[in-house]
Amino acid sequence: MNVEIYSQRHETFRVIETISRQPGIPPRSYGVDLRNRRCDCRRFQTLHYPCVHIVAACAKVNLNVEQFVDDVYTLERTLRVWENEFPVLPDMSTWEVPPTTLELVPDKELRKNPRGRPQSSRIRNEMDIGEKFDGKRCGLCRLAGHNRSKCPQRNYHIGQSLRSGRN
Numbered sequence: 001m002n003v004e005i006y007s008q009r010h011e012t013f014r015v016i017e018t019i020s021r022q023p024g025i026p027p028r029s030y031g032v033d034l035r036n037r038r039c040d041c042r043r044f045q046t047l048h049y050p051c052v053h054i055v056a057a058c059a060k061v062n063l064n065v066e067q068f069v070d071d072v073y074t075l076e077r078t079l080r081v082w083e084n085e086f087p088v089l090p091d092m093s094t095w096e097v098p099p100t101t102l103e104l105v106p107d108k109e110l111r112k113n114p115r116g117r118p119q120s121s122r123i124r125n126e127m128d129i130g131e132k133f134d135g136k137r138c139g140l141c142r143l144a145g146h147n148r149s150k151c152p153q154r155n156y157h158i159g160q161s162l163r164s165g166r167n
Contacts, residue, residue: 001056002027008061011035015053032057037068049073 001019006012011034016027030040030053037044043051048070050058058065071077139148148154 001052003056003060005060011061013057013060015056034058034063034068044068 002016004014013032015032016029018027032039032053039053044054050065050068055065137144138151140151141153
């Protein structure tokens with residue numbers, strides 16, 4: 001870290017990170033205000049614990065960095081949290097458990113019907129409407145009015161498929 005003193009009276013600094021920078025990437029700089037407990041990286045304000053920029057600024061002017069550690073991180077505060085006694089829970093066999101008075105019954109109206117083809121939720125528009133279709137067409141000759149079993153050209157198509165080796 002390279003620390004430049006802006007104002008020793010106002011305790012403001014410019015800290016420039018020079019460690020582990022890749023070539024071609026300019027070093028980042030952060031403004032540090034020790035009096036107002038602020039750093040441009042915002043870790044100091046968020047965690048209430050000195051970031052590396054605060055530590056570098058304190059080292060530059062020989063300040064004890066521990067004065068910038070919030071009270072929640074002190075050993076005394078931690079011990080105060082754990083000094084309270086927690087009551088011991090009695091044996092589970094002595095617990096009083098109230099009987100359940102509500103019987104939960106599922107609403108069958110809300111269930112989806114698993115049978116059949118699922119309904120599409122797609123909103124259709126004019127692009128989805130195909131050409132007007134008169135009815136089913138034959139699977140062999142593609143003409144309307146009959147199906148594959150009643151096709152007048154059925155014998156022709158069956159003979160073709162037998163000669164070609166298809167069934």
